[in-house]
Amino acid sequence: MQEVYLRRLIGDVHVGESYRTVIRHVISKLTGDYSFRRYRQIPRATRQKILRQVFKTHTANRKMYVAVMSGRLGSSRKPRRPRRSKDAGTG
Numbered sequence: 001m002q003e004v005y006l007r008r009l010i011g012d013v014h015v016g017e018s019y020r021t022v023i024r025h026v027i028s029k030l031t032g033d034y035s036f037r038r039y040r041q042i043p044r045a046t047r048q049k050i051l052r053q054v055f056k057t058h059t060a061n062r063k064m065y066v067a068v069m070s071g072r073l074g075s076s077r078k079p080r081r082p083r084r085s086k087d088a089g090t091g
Helices: 001-012 019-031 036-041 045-068
Strands: none
Touching: 001 019, 001 045, 019 036, 019 045
16 A cells, blocks of 8 residues: 555545544545445455554644644744843842
């Protein structure tokens, strides 16, 4: 199974969706419809690879979404605390 093809299938699903929804979507695209019987015909080792790739890719997509929405994308450092003013301690 090509990882690029799976990533594209997983990318069709919104990051807010559950893993179960993503798995159902991938299975339906691979088998033509959501047919558990057809899915069971895929060799077990291949099914496990597919599920691992689904979890890995969907988790990475969620992390990227959080980074984008929080404004941290492209920043490798944690946001710095604002500096205290020199006059801050006197009052």
